[in-house]
């Protein structure tokens with residue numbers, strides 16, 4: 001019967017010699033086995049020297065993209081929200097119609113009726129943010145896009 005090279009006792013010796021920093025040759029001499037046997041056993045035990053201890057790669061996450069600032073794109077999004085709310089042909093109610101002199105940044109400047117006529121005025125509704133017109137008239141002003149959207153949907 002052949003005695004196995006690595007008895008539990010020898011393995012313990014191997015570990016302790018290894019941790020003590022002995023060379024493979026010294027370990028082999030102390031235990032009474034071949035140097036190759038020591039090297040092979042160390043590798044099977046995942047014991048090795050000089051190997052890089054588990055590469056540590058810090059995983060850096062990409063910084064979050066900066067938030068987009070209010071832009072023309074956002075205005076388009078607002079317009080689309082308006083399109084979604086109202087049917088294309090819904091009439092725009094201008095309950096705050098005003099004259100040219102009364103127009104301001106805060107009033108929709110959509111012309112109502114024929115310029116020069118007695119009842120000519122401007123819509124005067126509160127404009128959509130960043131737009132010259134109220135939501136209803138913005139929709140009319142950009143109706144082409146609206147139609148395309150309707151056709152798609």
Ligand SMILES: [Zn+2]
Pocket residue numbers: 092094108109110123124125133134135136137138
């Ligand atoms: Zn308007």
